[in-house]
Amino acid sequence: MKNAIFILWPSFVVGGVGEVVFFTVFDPQELYLFGEPTTLSRLSVYSIGFFLCWAFAAASSAFTCFLQRSAGEVNR
Secondary structure (H helix, E strand, C coil), X not given: CHHHHHHHHXXXXXXXXXXXXXXXXXXXXXXXXXXXXXXXXXXXXXXXXXXXXXXXXXXXXXHHHHHCCCHHHHCC
């Protein structure tokens, strides 16, 4: 449980900051997906963007926790 908190909380904050920075530069209604304009609402694009940023940040945090294991933990 402790590792989940170490992974999910910082990645939540980074996901929020990443979304703010990305959507400050880009308008959700002007995004294209596979050459076609998106037909999703702004709220949908914001939600998908946040969860993608959160997932990438969580993967990064999980990889960091994985690399911090000691030799004793690895060889168990």
